[in-house]
Amino acid sequence: MKRIFVGAAFGALLLASPAFAQSLVLNGVTIIDTQTGKLTRNQSVAIDNGKVTQIARAGTIKPGAGAKVIDARGQYLVPGYLDMHVHSLNEPDPTASLELMLANGITGVRQMSGSPEMLQKRRDGQLKLPADGPEILAVPGTVLTGANAGTPEAAIAEVDRQKQMGADFIKVIDVKPDPFFAALGEAKKLGLVFDGHLQSTSAIEKAADEGMSAIEHLGPRESVLLGCSSDEDALRKAIAAKPPQAPPSAPGPAERRLRATTNPTMATDPVNFDLMKRVVATYSDDKCRALMKRIKKDGMWMTPTLIRLRTMEFGDDPAYRHSPNLRYVPAKTQQLWQEMADEFPQIVTPDRRAMLKKFWALQLRLTKLLEDAGVPMMTGTDSGGVGHWEISGVALHQEIDLLHQAGLKPLTILQMTTLNGAKFLHRDDRMGSVAVGKDADLVLLDANPAASAANLHRINAVVRSGNYYDKDALERLKQDAAKLAAG
Numbered sequence: 001m002k003r004i005f006v007g008a009a010f011g012a013l014l015l016a017s018p019a020f021a022q023s024l025v026l027n028g029v030t031i032i033d034t035q036t037g038k039l040t041r042n043q044s045v046a047i048d049n050g051k052v053t054q055i056a057r058a059g060t061i062k063p064g065a066g067a068k069v070i071d072a073r074g075q076y077l078v079p080g081y082l083d084m085h086v087h088s089l090n091e092p093d094p095t096a097s098l099e100l101m102l103a104n105g106i107t108g109v110r111q112m113s114g115s116p117e118m119l120q121k122r123r124d125g126q127l128k129l130p131a132d133g134p135e136i137l138a139v140p141g142t143v144l145t146g147a148n149a150g151t152p153e154a155a156i157a158e159v160d161r162q163k164q165m166g167a168d169f170i171k172v173i174d175v176k177p178d179p180f181f182a183a184l185g186e187a188k189k190l191g192l193v194f195d196g197h198l199q200s201t202s203a204i205e206k207a208a209d210e211g212m213s214a215i216e217h218l219g220p221r222e223s224v225l226l227g228c229s230s231d232e233d234a235l236r237k238a239i240a241a242k243p244p245q246a247p248p249s250a251p252g253p254a255e256r257r258l259r260a261t262t263n264p265t266m267a268t269d270p271v272n273f274d275l276m277k278r279v280v281a282t283y284s285d286d287k288c289r290a291l292m293k294r295i296k297k298d299g300m301w302m303t304p305t306l307i308r309l310r311t312m313e314f315g316d317d318p319a320y321r322h323s324p325n326l327r328y329v330p331a332k333t334q335q336l337w338q339e340m341a342d343e344f345p346q347i348v349t350p351d352r353r354a355m356l357k358k359f360w361a362l363q364l365r366l367t368k369l370l371e372d373a374g375v376p377m378m379t380g381t382d383s384g385g386v387g388h389w390e391i392s393g394v395a396l397h398q399e400i401d402l403l404h405q406a407g408l409k410p411l412t413i414l415q416m417t418t419l420n421g422a423k424f425l426h427r428d429d430r431m432g433s434v435a436v437g438k439d440a441d442l443v444l445l446d447a448n449p450a451a452s453a454a455n456l457h458r459i460n461a462v463v464r465s466g467n468y469y470d471k472d473a474l475e476r477l478k479q480d481a482a483k484l485a486a487g
């Protein structure tokens with residue numbers, strides 16, 4: 001994909017050529033090696049034309065005339081954060097979301113749902129993106145579902161069409177096994193990443209062995225954890241005989257609304273509670289470890305999006321209902337979310353709630369086992385869409401905390417948030433580490449994130465395409481987003 005440059009000096013227009021505001025020197029900073037976590041103290045970093053041009057011991061770089069010089073002593077420098085699962089471009093106007101992301105250290109995002117129109121606009125340079133926002137790193141075509149990939153033939157034709165339209169990858173959601181594997185085979189043939197949701201009717205082992213690139217949301221639901229069940233064979237036979245499907249009667253308004261806003265294939269689909277319950281009851285840690293080894297060997301990636309899972313499974317958590325960050329959410333959406341939280345107990349009865357609590361614990365366990373097995377993972381949130389309680393930018397920091405809660409090492413979380421997305425996209429030649437020649441998309445932190453992942457919250461400044469945003473500038477972006485939300 002051709003890089004899209006956005007100049008900070010201009011309004012909400014996509015520019016064909018870069019407009020870099022300044023030459024920049026960061027003096028006295030500690031650089032973190034995202035591969036090893038190693039610290040190199042007391043460095044100066046020179047930035048020109050949106051690239052890191054020089055790194056040397058502090059005091060040895062002579063700033064050019066007009067360069068902005070920042071005293072960065074005591075600060076830690078890491079690459080800009082990547083949110084590898086967003087839907088921002090599906091918003092009628094993504095300005096506020098994208099500004100909030102930058103204000104929260106995010107300099108690159110992967111859009112997870114596209115369309116022919118979106119791909120066309122991108123080709124024509126007509127995506128309306130704010131100047132102060134992250135780079136759009138990748139865009140897929142229309143998500144594969146039963147509607148466009150109902151049969152193997154239709155699935156293959158759709159993958160071919162999307163390749164022609166310039167999709168960066170194939171996103172799959174809800175596709176039956178035969179078309180699913182046909183589409184996967186076609187994507188592989190065309191050299192396209194095949195990423196998305198795994199249905200419980202398709203075995204995780206087979207998807208990994210056949211080269212599915214990545215799975216989102218740890219499944220979703222039970223589709224990955226089924227592979228950790230000591231009763232997997234029996235459960236799969238039962239699913240094959242009677243795939244989970246909606247009850248014959250029309251769902252009531254509360255359930256309908258919850259489904260519409262949480263995606264019916266996700267965690268609070270009432271149809272699947274029973275299946276999830278059986279998966280919880282038959283979970284085997286040993287079997288799960290063996291499965292993780294296998295998917296590591298197959299080269300599969302994962303984007304857990306724990307924040308997406310938790311906001312669905314704990315949809316009426318007071319912490320979400322009373323979050324001060326709701327000021328970034330339009331009143332109408334806030335009202336919908338609060339109503340959904342009111343209705344949550346109607347669907348998630350006490351026994352279901354107890355089951356979901358166990359299920360959530362297993363999802364955290366699964367995330368830890370993925371780390372133990374060395375399966376590469378990416379930080380993603382699912383923000384920018386219709387997800388309950390998902391606030392752009394804010395969600396990435398919640399995700400970081402949940403990854404910590406799962407027991408992941410600080411270095412793993414740092415890598416998931418900076419380096420791994422670059423690797424997954426095969427762009428680590430220009431992203432993912434602080435090095436000469438790489439993009440000047442950076443975050444300056446007040447504390448060392450290799451010591452504690454919570455330090456990823458302690459943003460002092462952000463550099464985007466060489467443009468420096470200090471704390472005041474970041475605060476202004478947040479105020480701007482809040483104002484846009486308030487209408």
Ligand SMILES: [Zn+2]
Pocket residue numbers: 085086087112382385
């Ligand atoms: Zn998504």
